[in-house]
Amino acid sequence: MTLGKDDIGHHISQQYNQELENLRSHVLHMGGVVERQIADAISALEDGDTQLAASVVGGDLQVNALELNLDEECSRILARRQPAAGDLRLIFAVIKTVTDLERIGDQAERVARTVLELANVEPGRSRPTMRHMGDLARRLLNKALDAFARMDVAAALEVEREDLAVDKEYEAILRQLMTYMMEDPRTITWALNLIWAARALERIGDHSKNIAEYVIYLVQGKDVRHVSIEERERQVQGDMPAQPPTV
Template structure:
């Protein structure tokens, strides 16, 4: 017979999955809006962030009630602790989707630069990392979680390549600076998707094995790499 603790843990997992599904949808919309320069879709992404924020607060309350009233131990306790951390990462992923949408709106009235092959590749890879980190959470799949962590460096390398390409573009044509700068910011936001996917994957390893793996440092997507900042909407 299912205990009250088990039921509340299942309810928590269900709430997290609902939030994760909405976050994935927001990210997909933001990337599509960027590719298609769809201002209306950008506005939908921005408006949708309120739902994610509300879900974060609700899940936090669930976790606190569960800890206070059910006193979970061992793996159950680690699951609740990891859930609280994962919720933060999900909320920040939602913020990044909003930031991409806002930067895309700023690009809408500017001439197109030459196609950047690495930017769509990085977007695809970051989205796949988010998806796989969440699948790893659902399944308790430590190997998939570790695979996500291993992919983070590839995203970092692509981001560096994009930065160098856009820097060269600005040096060659000073008129391209406004577009190039917005694309640099967008590439950094996309790179941050991968960072938060990695954080989620690390949380999966923690609640599954009780093992803490190296935490990945974060860079500010809106500033130079030496000036950190939150992922809150820009």
């Protein structure tokens, strides 16, 4: 059964309706906190701002606390309401989404720790910029959260496709840093730290793609993991309502 946004939160119990709506709102709040962590981590990396980096590292505790609170909230609803059908899919999607958001927070912390580790390292050459890759990863998370908020399968599919751009950026940065290491062994420690930071940004894209997949599962009940983008688009679009003809 395909689920629409209006199909969730319509029960005889107004309290139950509010619990489900609160759950969705709290997920989006956590997503906003994580987005801010990513943005600050990227700025700290680009500017060498150790104070901002330390703030990101400390902020990971807030992300962890939000994860625990949402897990408890889901457990209470499962125990008290025994949800079925679309409501149960919502609970499962929330649990999985929260896990990925916490891991995205961990990746932002990893980027910030790289800034602290490189604070006293002088590579003797210009640092490759990761601003564009970081912005792509952050926008990917924003789109995934927007798809979750609107239960928009088409937007979720866009996230799937756009993750490829993040992967290409990662590969380009990796090639550049490997070239530095081969040309000058003194840059190895410096370059390896940046590779870990680039890898963290690439993983943020992967986790955002996971969230988009949960949206598809929530709305259409389809598990599109481990299949090609082309195949998942065929599966999903086959269940999407036809668009009205343009006038």
